[in-house]
Amino acid sequence: MTRPATRPAERTSSRTPSRGARTLLVRALPAAGPGHAARTHAWFTPWLLVAPALVFLLAFNLWPTANVVFLAFTNVRVLSGGELVGLENFERMLTDEQLATALVNSIVYMLVCVPFLLLVPLGLAVLVEKKLPGIAFFRTAFYTPVVASAVVVALIWGWLLDDRGVINAMALRLGFVTEAIPFLTDRWLVIFSAISLTIWKGLGYYMVIYLSALGGVPRELHEAAAVDGAGALRRFWSVTVPGVRNTMLLVSVMITVSALRVFAELYVLTDGTGGVGGADVSVVMLIQMYARGFSGNLGYASALSLLLFVVTLAPLLLIARINRGRG
Amino acid sequence: MGARVVTARTGARGFSTPSPREVVLRYLLLVVALFVTVGPFLWQLSTSLKGAGEDVYTSTPSFVPSEPTLDNYARAFEAVPILGFAGNSLVVAGIVVVGNIVGATLAGYALARLRFRGARLVLGAILFTMLLPGEATIVAQYLTIRQLGLADTLLGVALPGAVGMLNVLLMRTAFVAVPKELDEAAIVDGANAWQRLWHVGVPNVLGMLAVVAIFAFIGAWDDFLWPLIVLTTPEKFTLTVGLEYLSGTFTNNPRVVAAGTMIAFVPIVVFFAALQRYFFRGVDEGAIKG
Numbered sequence: 001m002t003r004p005a006t007r008p009a010e011r012t013s014s015r016t017p018s019r020g021a022r023t024l025l026v027r028a029l030p031a032a033g034p035g036h037a038a039r040t041h042a043w044f045t046p047w048l049l050v051a052p053a054l055v056f057l058l059a060f061n062l063w064p065t066a067n068v069v070f071l072a073f074t075n076v077r078v079l080s081g082g083e084l085v086g087l088e089n090f091e092r093m094l095t096d097e098q099l100a101t102a103l104v105n106s107i108v109y110m111l112v113c114v115p116f117l118l119l120v121p122l123g124l125a126v127l128v129e130k131k132l133p134g135i136a137f138f139r140t141a142f143y144t145p146v147v148a149s150a151v152v153v154a155l156i157w158g159w160l161l162d163d164r165g166v167i168n169a170m171a172l173r174l175g176f177v178t179e180a181i182p183f184l185t186d187r188w189l190v191i192f193s194a195i196s197l198t199i200w201k202g203l204g205y206y207m208v209i210y211l212s213a214l215g216g217v218p219r220e221l222h223e224a225a226a227v228d229g230a231g232a233l234r235r236f237w238s239v240t241v242p243g244v245r246n247t248m249l250l251v252s253v254m255i256t257v258s259a260l261r262v263f264a265e266l267y268v269l270t271d272g273t274g275g276v277g278g279a280d281v282s283v284v285m286l287i288q289m290y291a292r293g294f295s296g297n298l299g300y301a302s303a304l305s306l307l308l309f310v311v312t313l314a315p316l317l318l319i320a321r322i323n324r325g326r327g
Numbered sequence: 328m329g330a331r332v333v334t335a336r337t338g339a340r341g342f343s344t345p346s347p348r349e350v351v352l353r354y355l356l357l358v359v360a361l362f363v364t365v366g367p368f369l370w371q372l373s374t375s376l377k378g379a380g381e382d383v384y385t386s387t388p389s390f391v392p393s394e395p396t397l398d399n400y401a402r403a404f405e406a407v408p409i410l411g412f413a414g415n416s417l418v419v420a421g422i423v424v425v426g427n428i429v430g431a432t433l434a435g436y437a438l439a440r441l442r443f444r445g446a447r448l449v450l451g452a453i454l455f456t457m458l459l460p461g462e463a464t465i466v467a468q469y470l471t472i473r474q475l476g477l478a479d480t481l482l483g484v485a486l487p488g489a490v491g492m493l494n495v496l497l498m499r500t501a502f503v504a505v506p507k508e509l510d511e512a513a514i515v516d517g518a519n520a521w522q523r524l525w526h527v528g529v530p531n532v533l534g535m536l537a538v539v540a541i542f543a544f545i546g547a548w549d550d551f552l553w554p555l556i557v558l559t560t561p562e563k564f565t566l567t568v569g570l571e572y573l574s575g576t577f578t579n580n581p582r583v584v585a586a587g588t589m590i591a592f593v594p595i596v597v598f599f600a601a602l603q604r605y606f607f608r609g610v611d612e613g614a615i616k617g
Binding site for chain 1: 345466
């Protein structure tokens with residue numbers, strides 16, 4: 001690295017002993033070099049450092065984004081190419097019954113996931129916050145479903161929920177039901193099965209986010225509430241919940257977005273078919289279905305991708321707005 | 328008055344050393360939660376160890392295998408090249424971990440510590456990508472990979488995630504938190520930007536670097552949708568895609584599928600358990616948010 005413009009200034013400054021003098025000299029550095037920018041480095045150094053990330057930003061983030069917008073107006077196929085078709089893909093979306101089904105599924109998904117994942121992980125976080133002996137083991141154990149692949153989780157639950165799996169066996173034996181509950185073959189039960197695995201897999205994830213936030217709730221508030229005779233449950237509602245209100249807002253947006261992006265759970269539970277009559281699909285599953293294979297309809301898959309982008313953007317913009325208001 | 332004081336004292340004690348009743352209640356709840364979160368994994372492990380002679384469909388299922396055997400693992404190895412799948416996953420995860428450590432550290436440092444024209448633009452573009460769900464660009468991503476001639480290759484699977492923009496932001500946050508005085512002292516001592524990055528920056532962000540590496544590895548190991556789209560040749564499948572393939576061929580033998588899921592699950596859980604203290608240390612310090 002040769003940076004002749006900065007060398008002299010840096011050399012002179014190395015003689016200065018006191019901290020005050022150092023700061024002064026550092027402030028004086030820009031003036032020492034020619035030009036106007038702070039010369040603690042050559043102009044190209046930051047760009048060299050940023051270069052790898054910049055290449056990936058352009059090639060695998062910004063370019064695909066622009067390209068997907070363009071592709072949505074074409075009928076491009078994987079091998080044969082295609083041409084501009086105007087709004088055809090979007091018109092098709094309006095009459096696509098499977099897409100309507102997927103959107104209904106997404107809304108159900110969201111409505112069930114949000115309350116569960118908003119509250120249960122907070123309870124878990126309160127439980128593992130106190131450093132009792134062995135707590136590291138429990139924290140790690142509760143986080144295990146997060147670390148496992150959604151495919152692994154779906155295969156495990158697929159076996160638990162099987163017609164002849166352990167849950168049905170128990171239900172039959174205890175006389176709750178007279179025949180196996182069709183968890184994996186009924187149109188709505190499949191969705192609820194997938195929802196329960198998403199919730200199960202998400203518990204530890206949101207627990208950790210809450211755990212991080214709980215550190216910011218002033219201990220004095222808890223102590224004051226305890227002095228005033230508030231029980232554990234009362235303190236949870238009156239001190240803990242208000243204390244992590246902002247985090248809860250963030251978490252609810254995260255749950256909403258992830259519910260809209262669900263894929264592997266439904267794909268594995270229905271073995272890639274989308275269940276009976278293809279009614280157990282999500283938007284992402286449709287994107288994958290249309291994009292796959294050499295005859296994949298990338299144009300329509302791109303239009304669906306734009307739709308996904310728009311529906312997930314709404315909750316994200318909401319949180320960004322709230323964050324800005326908070327400063 | 329005296330009673331009041333006593334309440335206050337027990338109240339305060341409740342926070343440093345909880346009452347025995349509270350401790351018991353807490354452990355009770357912890358064990359219930361443990362049963363819910365870890366139980367299904369143990370059930371799968373038990374199924375994978377049950378021999379062909381043991382009825383897995385019985386109405387009185389037993390948790391402990393009557394005659395534990397590793398046969399199902401052997402059958403999973405025979406049915407599909409599962410070690411090959413694991414190797415493929417390892418290659419992809421390796422590329423992603425190295426790429427993210429290097430790419431995110433370099434860019435994160437420049438964006439946090441060096442002033443340059445265009446820095447705000449780069450940061451803004453990175454923040455913009457945070458709004459995009461990965462699934463929304465997957466179609467165009469696939470086209471790019473095809474045009475690069477990387478369709479149906481492991482490099483094609485690894486490349487798009489090799490420098491994650493979220494990781495650049497995380498590393499930038501970590502570098503911003505390093506006291507400015509350290510940098511200023513190094514400048515005074517004549518260190519150039521690279522030396523400051525290596526000797527002042529990196530040693531102070533090892534915690535975040537560990538978190539980035541752990542999650543890059545887990546993310547790559549667990550990913551399903553992207554390798555499913557990119558890969559078509561079974562020999563090149565990663566573990567998740569191969570596992571789906573295995574379950575498709577062995578729908579009638581839950582023992583073998585269970586063995587396959589354990590082969591995919593155990594390495595990642597050992598990996599995480601070994602490194603969890605770095606992760607939870609960050610959580611306790613409030614470093615991990617959203």
